[in-house]
Every structure is written in C-alpha cells, then in structure tokens.
Amino acid sequence: MDDIFLNYDYGAMESGNTIGGITVTGSKGVNWMNTYCIDLGSGAGGSFTFTSSVGDISSIVISAQTISVEGLSTGWSATSTALSWSGTPAASVTLSASSGGTIYTISQIVFTIGTNAYTVTWNNWDGTELEKDTDVEEGATPAYDGVTPTKAEDNNNTYEFSGWTDGTTTYGLNDALPSVTGDVTYTAVFEAISKDPCAKGHSYGEPAWFWADDLSTAKATFVCDGCKESTTLDAEVTNEGYIYTAKVTIGGKEYTDTQDNTPALENTSYAVNESVKVGERIEIAGSAEGGAAPVTYQYFFKRSENTKWNTIKPATDAGTYAKFTPTKAASYDIKVTATDADGVCVSKIFTIESVDEL
Numbered sequence: 001m002d003d004i005f006l007n008y009d010y011g012a013m014e015s016g017n018t019i020g021g022i023t024v025t026g027s028k029g030v031n032w033m034n035t036y037c038i039d040l041g042s043g044a045g046g047s048f049t050f051t052s053s054v055g056d057i058s059s060i061v062i063s064a065q066t067i068s069v070e071g072l073s074t075g076w077s078a079t080s081t082a083l084s085w086s087g088t089p090a091a092s093v094t095l096s097a098s099s100g101g102t103i104y105t106i107s108q109i110v111f112t113i114g115t116n117a118y119t120v121t122w123n124n125w126d127g128t129e130l131e132k133d134t135d136v137e138e139g140a141t142p143a144y145d146g147v148t149p150t151k152a153e154d155n156n157n158t159y160e161f162s163g164w165t166d167g168t169t170t171y172g173l174n175d176a177l178p179s180v181t182g183d184v185t186y187t188a189v190f191e192a193i194s195k196d197p198c199a200k201g202h203s204y205g206e207p208a209w210f211w212a213d214d215l216s217t218a219k220a221t222f223v224c225d226g227c228k229e230s231t232t233l234d235a236e237v238t239n240e241g242y243i244y245t246a247k248v249t250i251g252g253k254e255y256t257d258t259q260d261n262t263p264a265l266e267n268t269s270y271a272v273n274e275s276v277k278v279g280e281r282i283e284i285a286g287s288a289e290g291g292a293a294p295v296t297y298q299y300f301f302k303r304s305e306n307t308k309w310n311t312i313k314p315a316t317d318a319g320t321y322a323k324f325t326p327t328k329a330a331s332y333d334i335k336v337t338a339t340d341a342d343g344v345c346v347s348k349i350f351t352i353e354s355v356d357e358l
C-alpha cells in the first residue's frame with residue numbers, strides 16, 4: 001500500500017479526528033496537532049495514539065522545523081527536525097513524551113502502511129558473502145539464487161553443501177526457510193564426508209572359521225574389505241546331535257558355520273547264538289553306531305559254500321531283528337547291511353554253524 005501523507009491544517013488533527021484512515025487520539029483534552037505545532041500536554045507530558053483502519057502502520061515520520069521533546073515512548077526517536085517511529089507493524093502506535101516539549105511547524109506526517117522490507121544475506125561457511133537480497137518484503141520466503149556453495153576438502157574430509165543456518169536453527173536442503181520477519185543472515189552448512197572408507201563402519205565378507213578339535217568352541221576372523229583390519233570373535237557354539245553350529249554377529253549381521261561330527265557308520269549287528277542245532281532258529285540283531293540316523297537293516301543268508309545270498313525277512317516292523325532257521329547241518333553265512341540316512345551302507349557277515357548235536 002502506498003504511504004499516507006497527512007498534511008495538517010489548523011485544527012484538523014484535534015483528538016478524535018480521522019484523516020486518510022488514521023485516527024488520532026490525544027491523551028488529554030488539550031492535546032492537539034496542526035500545521036504549526038504539536039502539543040504533548042503543554043509541558044506536563046502526554047500522548048497521541050495513531051490508529052489505522054487501513055492496514056498495520058510500519059513507520060511514522062513527523063517532519064517539523066524544530067523538535068524538542070523528552071522521554072519518548074519506545075520505538076520513537078527524534079532528530080532536531082523529525083520524530084520517527086519504526087517497529088513491528090501494528091494497527092496502533094502511540095507517541096508519548098514525559099516533558100511535553102513543543103514541536104513547531106509540523107510540515108508533514110508520513111505513515112507507511114503495510115509490510116516492512118528487510119535484507120536477507122547469504123554467506124558461505126567462512127563468512128564470504130554469496131548473495132544479498134535487499135527489499136525483501138516481510139512475510140516473503142527467502143530464496144537463494146546463487147551457485148551452490150562449496151567448501152574445500154581437507155586432510156580428513158570432503159564437504160557437501162547440506163543447507164543453511166541462521167545461527168540458531170539449521171535448515172536442510174528440503175526444509176522450507178521461515179518467512180522473513182527482519183534482517184537475516186543465512187550461512188551455508190556442509191556435511192563432512194570422511195575420506196576414511198570405514199568412517200561409517202567396517203565392511204566384512206565371510207569370515208575364516210577356526211574350530212576347536214572337539215568342536216566345543218570356534219572363532220571367526222573377519223578382514224575388513226575397506227581397511228584390511230582383522231577382527232577375531234569368539235563364536236556361540238550350539239549342537240543338534242552331531243551337527244555343530246557356530247554363530248557370530250558383526251556389524252549387525254549374523255554369520256554361521258556348521259561342522260558335522262557324525263562318527264562313521266559302524267555295523268555292530270550280531271547273532272544271538274553262534275551255533276544252533278538243525279531246526280533251531282538263529283536270532284539276528286541289526287545294530288549300528290554312528291552314521292546319520294535313521295539306520296535301516298537288511299538281512300541275508302547263504303550256505304557258506306554257495307555264492308548267492310537269500311533275503312531274510314525282518315522279524316520286526318523296525319527291521320532291527322530277524323530270525324532264520326537252518327534246515328541242514330552246515331555252515332551258514334549271515335549278512336546284515338546297515339544303511340544310514342546319507343546312503344552309507346556297511347555290511348557285516350558272520351558264520352553260524354548248524355549242527356546235528358550241540
């Protein structure tokens with residue numbers, strides 16, 4: 001809005017009068033203001049309040065031939081020829097004085113209505129001025145139009161422009177800067193980016209594992225891909241049967257290694273009786289140690305002098321027991337095969353003598 005110029009005629013600004021949307025109210029009945037003088041209470045002190053109905057007043061300048069007042073209210077200042085006020089825009093501004101000195105020959109009062117204009121200064125991190133925006137209207141959003149600020153690298157870091165600070169608050173590149181309410185200086189802010197490849201932590205691949213002979217403990221040695229630094233950690237070892245698992249956590253990631261301690265499959269099948277009378281049965285127990293469970297058994301027989309094996313049907317559902325009755329007095333070979341879950345098969349052959357008389 002344009003400034004309002006009030007050129008006073010005699011008597012025009014008596015208390016209560018309104019000109020150009022500005023109402024002047026004197027604190028005392030004797031207060032008055034005209035083209036000749038302003039009387040702030042005829043020596044006793046007094047006040048004028050300027051109230052605008054056309055927008056907030058942001059400045060007032062009262063020009064006069066001479067000015068002599070004391071104890072001016074906040075925001076007002078005086079030279080020998082002008083009284084002026086400039087502050088936070090307000091609908092109502094009061095001029096008061098303690099001694100009520102007289103101003104002679106007021107030539108003009110200028111009210112500035114509306115927003116103030118401010119200066120926004122943009123500095124680099126070291127204080128170098130990058131841009132200065134003057135006459136930025138109050139309420140406008142500050143905008144930097146210059147080249148992206150830079151900061152030279154040093155021994156440890158490179159620097160990436162990351163926003164602005166007003167000295168109190170730091171704003172990121174995606175943050176909105178607050179609207180202008182006064183002169184403000186923004187200083188560029190930089191994020192330091194370490195030249196150390198491991199500044200944000202080491203980077204590890206699979207470790208080398210070292211197991212105790214009895215698999216009760218294990219260690220894992222990691223070598224950083226970035227700095228080659230080596231780190232050895234004790235693993236947490238658990239086992240499920242013969243399978244041992246070692247676990248370590250580094251950099252938030254878990255690494256595991258397993259060892260299979262399963263003993264080799266040993267066929268321990270046996271015949272309950274090593275010699276029998278003809279017609280008596282031979283009882284055969286299928287058994288094994290080690291190997292991957294479960295172990296299954298098959299049973300065979302043949303006369304020792306022959307080469308062809310004959311199958312004996314297991315006597316139990318579990319297949320761990322079989323029985324065979326020789327029909328002749330002869331030497332019989334019994335074969336038991338034990339096969340574990342991994343398909344490992346171990347045979348055991350033993351010879352039973354079938355005789356007429358024990």
Ligand SMILES: [Zn+2]
Nearest residue numbers: 198202224227
């Ligand atoms: Zn590293």
